Amino acid sequence: MNSNPKPVFSNPAFRILKKDGEPCRRLFDELSLLNYACRPFADDTYLYLPLTNRPDGDQLTAILSRLSHLESFALISSFSLGGDSAGEKLLLEKFILDADFAVQEKQLTVTDILGYAVAYEMVGDIAVIDDKSVSEKTPDVVSEIAAAILAAHPGIQTVLLSRGPVSGEFRIRDLEFIAGDNKTATVHKEYGCAYKIDLGRAYFTPRLSTERARILSQIQEGDFVIDMFAGVGPYSVLIAKNAKPSMVVANDKNEAAVSLLIENIALNKVKNVVALNLDAIDLGREYAGKGGHVIMNLPHNACDFLDTAVELTKPDGVIHYYAMTNDDDLFDGEIEKIRTAAEKQGRTIEVVEKRNVRSYAPHQYNICLDVRIR
Numbered sequence: 277m278n279s280n281p282k283p284v285f286s287n288p289a290f291r292i293l294k295k296d297g298e299p300c301r302r303l304f305d306e307l308s309l310l311n312y313a314c315r316p317f318a319d320d321t322y323l324y325l326p327l328t329n330r331p332d333g334d335q336l337t338a339i340l341s342r343l344s345h346l347e348s349f350a351l352i353s354s355f356s357l358g359g360d361s362a363g364e365k366l367l368l369e370k371f372i373l374d375a376d377f378a379v380q381e382k383q384l385t386v387t388d389i390l391g392y393a394v395a396y397e398m399v400g401d402i403a404v405i406d407d408k409s410v411s412e413k414t415p416d417v418v419s420e421i422a423a424a425i426l427a428a429h430p431g432i433q434t435v436l437l438s439r440g441p442v443s444g445e446f447r448i449r450d451l452e453f454i455a456g457d458n459k460t461a462t463v464h465k466e467y468g469c470a471y472k473i474d475l476g477r478a479y480f481t482p483r484l485s486t487e488r489a490r491i492l493s494q495i496q497e498g499d500f501v502i503d504m505f506a507g508v509g510p511y512s513v514l515i516a517k518n519a520k521p522s523m524v525v526a527n528d529k530n531e532a533a534v535s536l537l538i539e540n541i542a543l544n545k546v547k548n549v550v551a552l553n554l555d556a557i558d559l560g561r562e563y564a565g566k567g568g569h570v571i572m573n574l575p576h577n578a579c580d581f582l583d584t585a586v587e588l589t590k591p592d593g594v595i596h597y598y599a600m601t602n603d604d605d606l607f608d609g610e611i612e613k614i615r616t617a618a619e620k621q622g623r624t625i626e627v628v629e630k631r632n633v634r635s636y637a638p639h640q641y642n643i644c645l646d647v648r649i650r
């Protein structure tokens with residue numbers, strides 16, 4: 277018998293299918309909705325995430341608009357967008373309940389240790405500090421921050437400092453080694469897939485994981501998918517592993533990214549992925565008219581490749597077009613670029629979905645447009 281039972285208390289819980297746990301946990305963390313004093317738990321089917329409060333109007337709208345593509349929310353997806361009160365009511369009734377949580381033993385966070393917050397992201401066992409958040413700090417203070425990250429995250433082996441955002445044609449970061457093991461390569465796990473990553477040689481960010489899952493949810497059995505800017509393969513491998521596409525063509529101009537992509541295809545034992553090392557502009561020669569889904573994840577200049585993307589897309593296929601836009605014109609300007617490219621080839625468009633994926637800089641957003649090409 278346990279002579280020292282952990283205290284248990286009743287607290288609002290958000291109950292979702294276990295497979296949908298990670299995107300929910302991330303969004304709730306972003307919305308400051310997770311109660312870290314309670315330990316989440318699961319039964320055979322569901323995960324129970326402890327909440328700080330019953331979500332209010334804005335929080336419910338954010339949950340509906342960002343997560344309604346998940347299987348857990350199939351019931352309410354028809355009510356999903358735009359602060360719909362019927363959808364919000366269903367969300368409160370079906371997903372939020374009171375549950376008994378055990379007290380979470382306190383794991384010190386980086387903020388607890390330092391007394392202030394710093395921005396960093398974790399890729400596999402590497403933490404990358406955002407240099408904007410430490411621009412006023414001396415090298416000694418940056419070393420203290422790295423030590424705090426290593427102490428708060430026992431799985432982290434390396435701390436790097438990113439000097440500026442990703443840049444250049446291959447979207448690579450300028451990285452400086454700060455602490456731990458001096459390396460830029462790691463293995464990152466996401467949605468049941470493992471990816472070999474080398475942050476010094478090829479692009480990767482964990483921040484698009486929910487977005488990748490959203491695209492996955494649109495792929496049907498037998499679809500032909502063309503990932504024009506595939507990087508190390510986080511869209512292509514995820515789709516090949518979890519949907520049943522007839523084929524995924526995964527292309528990147530960066531030879532180092534394609535080497536890692538080939539390793540990731542093998543690591544995840546996925547079939548039906550063809551890895552190519554071409555300039556995406558040349559994909560039309562072999563794959564014109566084949567794409568049921570064409571993924572254009574090159575947000576800073578995907579518009580330069582729209583003629584090729586339209587050419588690649590079969591009638592009624594969908595282009596997933598990423599861009600960086602300002603809050604004074606989030607979607608319309610980019611939709612016009614897609615319409616113009618389609619009309620040049622005698623095609624018309626239907627906008628299926630407009631998505632504000634994440635904030636990128638003040639007033640600047642990374643958006644995605646899912647556009648059917650007729």
Ligand SMILES: C[S@@+](CC[C@H](N)C(=O)[O-])C[C@H]1O[C@@H](n2cnc3c(N)ncnc32)[C@H](O)[C@@H]1O
Nearest residue numbers: 445446479480505506507528529530555556573
């Ligand atoms: C923003 S990254 C996205 C990578 C991947 N989709 C992901 O989510 O991690 C854009 C990628 O496009 C590649 N790229 C840039 N210009 C290209 C071109 N002309 N043709 C093919 N790939 C290109 C870069 O090397 C980079 O890997």
